Amino acid sequence: MSQLIAIEEEGERLDESELISMITLLIFAGHETTSNLIATGSMMLFDHPEQLDQLKANLHLVPTAVEELLRFNGPSTSVGPRFAKEDLELAGQSIKKGDMLLVMVKSANRDEEKFSNSDELDITRDVHRHLAFGFGMHMCLGAPLARVEGDIAFTTLLNRLPNLRLSIPPEEVNWQFSLSSQGLESLPVSF
Ligand code: HEM
Secondary structure (H helix, E strand, C coil): CHHHHHHHHHCCCCCHHHHHHHHHHHHHHHHHHHHHHHHHHHHHHHHCHHHHHHHHHCHHHHHHHHHHHHHHHCCECCCCCEECCCCEEECCEEECCCCEECCCHHHHCCCCCCCCCCCCCCCCCCCCCCCCCCCHHHCCCCHHHHHHHHHHHHHHHHHHCCCCEECCCHHHCCEEECCCEEEECCCCEEC
């Protein structure tokens, strides 16, 4: 943000409205998504106690686990709209040049052809490439930061609070869904 402000002050390259919209994007794209990763990731581990135990016993698995949590049920369910550059036929659907497509990365991340037993959470899975951060020129700008934040959050949580557990019945945890994101209303825990 400091660099963006410096560029705006330098002169012609960025005007004030572009600066404000870029900073707004960074704050919204960068804050809620990562908070959701930490909360939903914890919830998924509570839902899979054997995976949670394995992770607690092997904290060096945290980076692999974060990738798997992103793949299995990450905070972004779809990416920004894409527009077809040419007519095409996809899975029996006829798509015309210029048509808008909403790509559901949540579904792609469970593609059985890419990930065996894709409906299972496996924190040791070697996830080569998932789509939780999107794809192509608009792929998430903050992915490296989000990964570091996820690694730090889960390592610190499990190190400091080894008895971390859900303090309400799992069915009382409420999810919030929008077109492109998902998270939890709250996650009451004991430790
Ligand atoms: C777990 C955390 C995060 C997830 C799951 C996530 C996911 C995504 C997704 C799916 C996209 C759209 C990509 C596409 O359309 O192909 C995106 C774009 C973006 N993200 Fe993230 N994000 C996360 C964290 C962050 C952070 C920490 C920042 C910044 C500090 C950030 C900044 C952005 C920006 C600026 C874009 C727009 C990129 C563009 O349109 O060129 N994100 N993110």
